[in-house]
Structures are given as C-alpha cells and as structure tokens.
Amino acid sequence: MxxxxxxxxxxxxxxxxxxxxxxxxxxxxxxxxxxxxxxxxxxxxxxxxxxxxxxxxxxxxxxxxxxxxxxxxxxxxxxxxxxxxVLKCDPNCHIWFSDGNHFTTSTDLTHMKQQIEGFEGGGAFNSYLGFLQESQQHYEQSITHVLNKDFPNFGSLLRPRFLRYLFKLHPFHSVWQRASHFFRIHKVRQVFTIGSMYLGMSPLEIPGTYTLLQYAELTGGVWYPCGxxxxxxxxxxxxxxxxxxxxxxxxxxxxxxxxxxxxxxxxxxxxxxxxxxxxxxxxxxxxxxxxxxxxxxxxxxxxxxxxRDVSCSTISFYWSLSKKVPVLGIHNLFVDDSFGKGDRNVYWDPDDSVIPNFYIHIPSKIDETAAPPGKDAVNVLILVRNLEDSTTNDDITSRIIAKAREQVIFFIERRTGISNFKKLIENETFHQPSSWQKTFNATKGGVFGLxxxxxxxxxxxxxxxxxxxxxxxxxxxxxxxxxxxxxxxxxxxxxxxxxxxxxGANSSWSKPSSNERSLFDLLMQGNTMVALHDWGSVSLIIMSFFIFVGVMSYLKQ
Missing domain, CATH: 3.50.50.60 (FAD/NAD(P)-binding domain)
Incomplete structure (x- = not known):
C-alpha cells in the first residue's frame, strides 16, 4: 500500500x-x-x-x-x-445616508438599541431582536442544510430535513420584505438589507434567506486579518x-x-x-x-x-492618501435614499441621474501595516453594469471613470464634512469591468459570478x-x-x-458532508416505509414548492 x-x-x-x-x-x-x-x-x-x-x-x-x-x-x-x-472591527460599519444622518452597526446590543430607537422610536429594539431571531434560523439552517450539502439535482431539494425548514428560510420572500416585516422606517430597512450588495444583488431580488449575512455580521462580528x-x-x-x-x-x-x-x-x-x-x-x-x-x-x-445571469461588475478605486481621515471608519457604506425603492438594480448607471451607492474600506484604520505612518489606504467599490449590460461592449471610458471618481469624492465631502478630499489622493489605481474580465477571465466583467x-x-x-x-x-x-x-x-x-x-480516497477531516438522501432516493432504493413516513409530513410542502416553481418558470418566460 x-x-x-x-x-x-x-x-x-x-x-x-x-x-x-x-x-x-x-x-x-x-x-x-x-x-x-x-x-x-x-x-x-x-x-x-x-x-x-x-x-x-x-x-x-x-x-x-x-x-x-x-x-x-x-x-x-x-x-x-x-x-x-485576526482583529475585530468595532463598530462593524458606518452607514452614511443622503440627508446627513449616520448609523453605526455593532455586535454590542446596548449600542444597537440606542441606534435603532433613535430612528424607529421606543420599543423598536424588540423588533430588532425578532429580526435577529429569524435571521439566526436562516443562518443556522443554511449552514447545516445548504453550505454543507450538495444539490446535484432537483430530487435533492426533497431531502426531508431540508423540506421541514424550507419555508422558515423564506426563499420565496426577498431580503427587503423580511426587513420590512420588522422595521417601518426606510433608513432602518436599508441598514439591515444593504448587505445584499456584498453579493452584487438588490435586496428586492435576493431571497430572504440571505438575511443570514446580517445575522453573521451583527452577532459574530466583522473581522480583518493582519496583513x-x-x-x-x-x-x-x-x-x-x-x-x-x-x-x-x-x-x-x-x-x-x-x-x-x-x-x-x-x-x-x-x-x-x-x-x-x-x-x-x-x-x-x-x-x-x-x-x-x-x-x-x-x-x-x-x-x-x-x-444573462452574470452578476454586475464594479469600479474599484485604490487610493493612497497623504494623511489619515479620522471621520471615516474601517468599513463605510454610502447609501442613497432611492436604495430599496422599487429599482431592482443596485448598480450605478453613469448615463442617468441615479446617485451611486458605494462602499469604502480603510484597512489602515485597524492594520497599521496597510499604509505608511500617518497615512491611509482607501478602497472604494461602486457596483456598475457588467459589459453586456453597458450601453456598449467597449471598455468603460475614461469619462465614466472620471465621473465615478467625482461622484464618490463629492458625496464623501458632503456627508462627512471632510474638505478637499481630492487633494489627499497621492496615487490611484483602479479596476473596471474590462480589467476584471482581462485579468481574471471574469465573464462580462462580473465579479460575483452568477x-x-x-x-x-x-x-x-x-x-x-x-x-x-x-x-x-x-x-x-x-x-x-x-x-x-x-x-x-x-x-x-x-x-x-x-x-x-x-x-476512492478518504478525506483527512471527516466523513463526506453530502450524505442525506432525498425522498426520491429512498423510494428508488425500495425503502418505501421510511419514505412514506416522511412523505406524510412534507407532501404539502413539496406540492406547494413545485406549484410555485412552475408559476415562476412560466412568468420568467
């Protein structure tokens, strides 16, 4: 051997x-x-x-x-x-609204109570706890039944344990709908749905299951590896x-x-x-x-x-600043009031009047090795159309890059009070849809896959x-x-x-993750008694699921 x-x-x-x-x-x-x-x-x-x-x-x-x-x-x-x-980022994120208001998220419940009730009023903290409880269900069941399981065919959707939790995962609702169930103020709904941008998706489109991202951030925290x-x-x-x-x-x-x-x-x-x-x-x-x-x-x-299902792309700026900017946090999201108001696209279109939503990361706030002493390294990310969705299939032009830069700097200064931010930029490099495609073979420059x-x-x-x-x-x-x-x-x-x-080899860590059989598997293998026992408890779910899929498939045509 x-x-x-x-x-x-x-x-x-x-x-x-x-x-x-x-x-x-x-x-x-x-x-x-x-x-x-x-x-x-x-x-x-x-x-x-x-x-x-x-x-x-x-x-x-x-x-x-x-x-x-x-x-x-x-x-x-x-x-x-x-x-x-790994270092814990606290607060998790600074969220800057278009009217000058500011919200910071944290794993600290006392801090979150103060922040939420400042927008929603007294008693709203109970709604937050309800949101966390539901999102916890999404998180824990997704870890068990989705992340650690393969879904090689449609029969795998009929695993009894998965079906028991299907509706509790809210896959037929959107993230925005789940947040709206708990919060009434638009800005607060934005706070608890903006995480969908991490996957290049609109909160109006991404399944409600993905509130698990908010749960992971708000309970487990945001971390950053030194280096x-x-x-x-x-x-x-x-x-x-x-x-x-x-x-x-x-x-x-x-x-x-x-x-x-x-x-x-x-x-x-x-x-x-x-x-x-x-x-x-x-x-x-x-x-x-x-x-x-x-x-x-x-x-x-x-x-x-x-x-046609390729995700959006990004314009990503990498700025070397001549000095530190204390008002910004490690992670920052700049959110326009239009976010969540009907448009399923979260990307910025330079050809219309949409104000960009963008993310800023400053690693030197928590890791001093990211920039020379007394200076900051700044990453900026703006979601934009992929190459097929662009008005042309050519590279994003220098005019559009310039406009994106101008918009970001304008809203940083307007919402944070920083003056002459542009003068702080000593050096710039960037990625755009065509460079994502060229460097990483990313189809249409999409950075999140499908x-x-x-x-x-x-x-x-x-x-x-x-x-x-x-x-x-x-x-x-x-x-x-x-x-x-x-x-x-x-x-x-x-x-x-x-x-x-x-x-024919064994894994060095454990037995394979994908070991639960679906009802179809059980029936096909003749284990009818086991299958029928489970079938009685989940048949209604199965019927509802396939009716829904059939209707959605018809509407999508």
Whole structure:
C-alpha cells in the first residue's frame, strides 16, 4: 500500500476555492498541481501594493469566522499556529445616508438599541431582536442544510430535513420584505438589507434567506486579518506545500483533455505541455471554462445561456492618501435614499441621474501595516453594469471613470464634512469591468459570478461536477453554494469531498458532508416505509414548492 501510486488532481485557477481545495486534497494524500494564469495567486482575493500602501483587491469583510477556523482545523493546524492574527472591527460599519444622518452597526446590543430607537422610536429594539431571531434560523439552517450539502439535482431539494425548514428560510420572500416585516422606517430597512450588495444583488431580488449575512455580521462580528485578506490564502498555499501540493503561477491552461470515453485525461498548458490527471478541478470563471477550456458537449449546452445571469461588475478605486481621515471608519457604506425603492438594480448607471451607492474600506484604520505612518489606504467599490449590460461592449471610458471618481469624492465631502478630499489622493489605481474580465477571465466583467436570485441557487445553480465528462469538477462563485469567501470555502470542501469519494480516497477531516438522501432516493432504493413516513409530513410542502416553481418558470418566460 505504501508504494501505491498517488492519484493526481490538477486544479485550474488560484481563487479562494482553488487554493482551499488544493490544500484539502493534498492533506488527504492526493498529488495536487495547481496552475494559475497570472503571475500572482489569490484571484480576486489577491493583494495590490503601491509605494508602501497595501490594498485588498476584492473582498475585505471577514464574516463567519468559524468557517475559517474549521478550515485550518481540517488541515491539521490553526490560524494562530500559522501566525495569522485576526482583529475585530468595532463598530462593524458606518452607514452614511443622503440627508446627513449616520448609523453605526455593532455586535454590542446596548449600542444597537440606542441606534435603532433613535430612528424607529421606543420599543423598536424588540423588533430588532425578532429580526435577529429569524435571521439566526436562516443562518443556522443554511449552514447545516445548504453550505454543507450538495444539490446535484432537483430530487435533492426533497431531502426531508431540508423540506421541514424550507419555508422558515423564506426563499420565496426577498431580503427587503423580511426587513420590512420588522422595521417601518426606510433608513432602518436599508441598514439591515444593504448587505445584499456584498453579493452584487438588490435586496428586492435576493431571497430572504440571505438575511443570514446580517445575522453573521451583527452577532459574530466583522473581522480583518493582519496583513490583508491575501494573508489567509498565502498561508493556505504554505500549508498545501507542506503536504506536497505544487503551485504554478504564469502557467495558463489551454484545454482540459477528454478521452473518447468522456473521461478526463489531464490538461494542456498554453506552453504545449500536457499534464496527466485522474481528476481536474476547475476554479476558473465557470462560463469562461465551459466556453474556452472544455470540449463542446450537448448535455451542457444550457450553460451557455447562463450568460444573462452574470452578476454586475464594479469600479474599484485604490487610493493612497497623504494623511489619515479620522471621520471615516474601517468599513463605510454610502447609501442613497432611492436604495430599496422599487429599482431592482443596485448598480450605478453613469448615463442617468441615479446617485451611486458605494462602499469604502480603510484597512489602515485597524492594520497599521496597510499604509505608511500617518497615512491611509482607501478602497472604494461602486457596483456598475457588467459589459453586456453597458450601453456598449467597449471598455468603460475614461469619462465614466472620471465621473465615478467625482461622484464618490463629492458625496464623501458632503456627508462627512471632510474638505478637499481630492487633494489627499497621492496615487490611484483602479479596476473596471474590462480589467476584471482581462485579468481574471471574469465573464462580462462580473465579479460575483452568477446572480443569487431564486433560479440561481441550490439545485438551480450549475453543478460542481460535469454532467458528462467523468473526472471534471468545479468550485467557485458560480457553482453551489455560491459567491462570498466563506461560501466559496464551503464549496471547495464539498468539491474536494466529491473528488476524494470518486477517487476512492478518504478525506483527512471527516466523513463526506453530502450524505442525506432525498425522498426520491429512498423510494428508488425500495425503502418505501421510511419514505412514506416522511412523505406524510412534507407532501404539502413539496406540492406547494413545485406549484410555485412552475408559476415562476412560466412568468420568467
């Protein structure tokens, strides 16, 4: 057994899920080779450094700390052992309204009581506790029945335990509807729905289940890793190397090679080199991979139509300031009064009069290594149309970049009282839809993968294994369970477990997560008594669910 040849897995792409899955597979005794097209690792979680300033390229809000802790535990280590120090951001976020009002969120209940009752009046704190209680249900049941379970087909929606909680997850309501159930003041509703922007979605469109984001933030807190978000994934690469994983930068993959029997053989690099593999995990942009890396296959023809479901993009500025700006917090959201008032698009359109909603992150407020002494590093993120939704398919012009910059600076000064903010900017770099597309192969420049509306979650979301090519798997923002760093970590775990199971290998951490059978599975296997016992308690839910899906499918046509 000791001389048995190791199974080989190739990972394409070094985003969150790719780096994580590579480390998990290597820890489980697999011969892993990861190939990244860029000369740096991390994907949109990479780092930007300019003259002593450091910026997180993409994600900057660390939620669900327990998922990160679990990951390192499964790898036989801990964040502390890997010299990763995480700092709690308090308050969580500063929210700046268009009329000059200001709200700060925190895990401190006394603080939240004062803030909420200042807007909603006496007694409103009980509504907040009710909102937290419902959101807790969304969070805990989603962790158990969604993040840790695969949904490979529609039959998997009929797992008895999942069905029992289906309506309690409020997937048929929007986040805005759930917040409106508890709060009457528009600004307070904005406070507890603005988190939908973390996934590039409108609170009027994203399922109510996603109030779990607010619960995670308001009870578990917002954290930041010293050295930046990339520090986490730099450490995971080190851990993976410790177990023998090999990481190759500046090594783009040209093609996944499939045999005549539809079995994966390996990959061909742009250099012409062929790399043999027993399995290939694709962490490249999903639609890009189907169009450019995989052979055409009739069974997955529908994937190409998912282009209409690509999320919005961003204009992201990275500003080096000449001095600190005390009035701004670590995390800041600038929200216009129109947010939540009927328009399902949350992105800024430079061709109309819509005032942008934007996010500002200042890592140097909590981590002094992010900027030179006495100065601040500032990240600004504005949601904008993806390239297909733009008025043209060309790059965002310098005029639009200039207008975005002008608008952000204007509203910073107007709402915070900071004067001459523009003069503080010593240096600027930025990402726009075309650069997201060029640098990361992000289809249409969409930065959140596919959208997270009802028909793009659970069994409706693209699968983590190819339907026809044996040995080809996927992980990342566009596959189940979806976008967001903790979610991609969970998805990487599920994909790694599927690969290990198919290769006949055991995971180094636990038994596979996806082990609950659906009612269809039970019936098909002849376990009729068990199935009928559960069927009696959930048949009404099943009927209602499919009636709803049928109606929604008809209306969507």
């Amino acid at each position: 000791q001389n048995q040849k190791k199974k080989k897995v190739v990972v394409i792409g070094s985003g969150v899920a790719g780096i994580t899955a590579a480390a998990r597979l290597a820890r489980s005794g697999i011969d892993v080779s990861l190939y990244e097209k860029n000369d740096f690792f991390g994907g949109k979680c990479s780092v930007i450094k300019e003259n002593g300033y450091r910026f997180d390229c993409g994600p900057s809000i660390m939620l669900m700390l327990e998922i990160f802790e679990e990951l390192f535990e499964h790898l036989g280590t801990s964040m502390t052992a890997e010299n990763i120090k 930046g978000f990339y520090r986490l994934f730099e450490s995971l690469i080190t851990v993976g190397q410790r177990f023998g994983a090999k990481y190759h930068s500046s090594s783009p993959v040209k093609r996944v090679v499939i045999s005549e029997q539809n079995k994966v053989l390996g990959v061909t690099l742009e250099s012409g080199k062929f790399v043999e593999a027993d399995a290939v995990l694709v962490n490249a942009d999903l639609l890009y991979a189907y169009e450019n890396l995989l052979p055409e296959d009739p069974s997955t023809a529908g994937i190409s139509t998912r282009g 959208k997270h509306n009802f028909f793009n979650i659970l069994a409706f979301r693209p699968k983590m294994r190819h339907e026809n090519f044996s040995g080809v798997y996927f992980a990342g923002a566009s596959t189940h369970p979806g976008a967001g760093v903790p979610t991609c970590l969970a998805g990487a775990k599920l994909s790694a477990e599927e690969i290990l199971k198919d290769l």
